[in-house]
Amino acid sequence: MTVLATPDKTGSGFPLGFDTILDPSPLQYLDEHGALSGALRDDALELEPKELLATWRAMVIGRRFDVQATTMVRQGRLAVYPSSFGQEACEIGAILALRSTDWFFPTYRDCVSLVTRGIDPVQTLTLLRGDWHCGYDPQQWRTAPQTTPLATQGPHAAGLALAAKLAGEDTVALAFCGDGGTSEGDFHEALNFAAVYQAPAIFFVQNNQYAISVPLAKQTHAAALAHKAVGYGMAGVRVDGNDVIAVRHVVAEAAERARRGQGPTLIEAVTYRMQAHTNADDASRYRDESEVEYWKVRDPLARLQTYLRAAGLLTDEVVAEANQAAEDLAAEMRARLGQEPEVDHRELFAHVYAEPTPQLLEQAAALQAELDAEQLDAEQSDAESEAGR
Ligand SMILES: Cc1ncc(C[n+]2csc(CCOP(=O)(O)OP(=O)(O)O)c2C)c(N)n1
Ligand SMILES: [Mg+2]
Secondary structure, eight states: OEEESSOOOSSSOOSOOHHHHHOOOOBOSBOTTSOBOSTTTTTSOOSOHHHHHHHHHHHHHHHHHHHHHHHHHHTTSSSOOOOOTTOHHHHHHHHHTSOTTSEEEOBTTOHHHHHHHTOOHHHHTTGGGTOSSOSSOHHHHTBOOOBOSTTTHHHHHHHHHHHHHHTTOOOOEEEEEETGGGGSHHHHHHHHHHHHTTOOEEEEEEEOSEETTEEHHHHOOSSOGGGHHHHHTOEEEEEETTOHHHHHHHHHHHHHHHHTTOOOEEEEEEOOOOSOSSTTOOGGGTSOHHHHHHHHTTOHHHHHHHHHHHTTOOOHHHHHHHHHHHHHHHHHHHHHHTSOOOOOTTHHHHTSOSSOOHHHHHHHHHHHHHHHHHHHHHHHHHHHHHHTO
């Protein structure tokens, strides 16, 4: 569903029919059986077979990364991991539609996107190991640190997009956000600012139906989150978020519009959070297994795979190579995350303010005193057990 293709300022009236507003059916290229669907049939497949295979391969690798990260949490090697299992069409399709010179503003759920951008997989997990920094160089990768405070990345993306426009660059800024994040003030301020200044920004909402335990019906009364674009006078589109070809297509189109000076786009991608919110959450307390089953058959990876098989593009060799690459990645994650990182506790206080406040200095001294006392205790009990031998 394209909510608003191009704002019509010529005086011919509101560019939307009410039917369009009330029809929230998402744009789709492949249906859940991997067969060609309706609306995008003619224009979406500008992707060469080589690119389709590369997209599929990135999904295989992204999924393996996700499964491995979930396992590493259970082993105590990661503090927390918000899984994006089942959201790969969004995580990967959106990134592959960007240029490497574009900026990306991810949330905590978007490690798979970072991996797809080419960032070292172990570095992408730095924050989730409990470190104070994001692990990679945001400038080098044109990827902001993953944000945990909901929707704060929206204004960052809007600001960067406007700065790029003023500098005469053709950079686009894409910010991810969850369905829950759309209830934050920051989300609306970002959209309004970007629309007023016609900033080359894309606001991509991964509507995975839940904000922790809060279902979409309690998040909004609107028929579609994409409708919010209308209120800000920007283009809006609702896409099947489990259809990677459709996602790539709408993001590429939004980026093209932004580069042509036609301003921001709001994309709502309809998908599903297959796992619990994080390992700290028990989803069975607030949703039915039948709902998960419904989405299982809409799996984005299986859908593309079926399509590629039927098209004769996916040979056994191609599958074997991708699976091997995914297993190599998982093995590397196990090996590198299995090592204890070198941690200097003083770093906790080092980068909070340019000049540390008296309170910070006091806390740093208290922690040091506690660690010194622990050390002394350990040395004394070592000496006692030595003497007792
Ligand atoms: C400003 C802010 N308020 C509350 C929270 C606590 N919180 C963390 S995740 C979350 C739910 C977010 O849901 P959604 O935006 O749909 O993203 P998802 O986790 O589904 O990807 C909430 C409320 C937070 N991180 N930041
Ligand atoms: Mg959500």
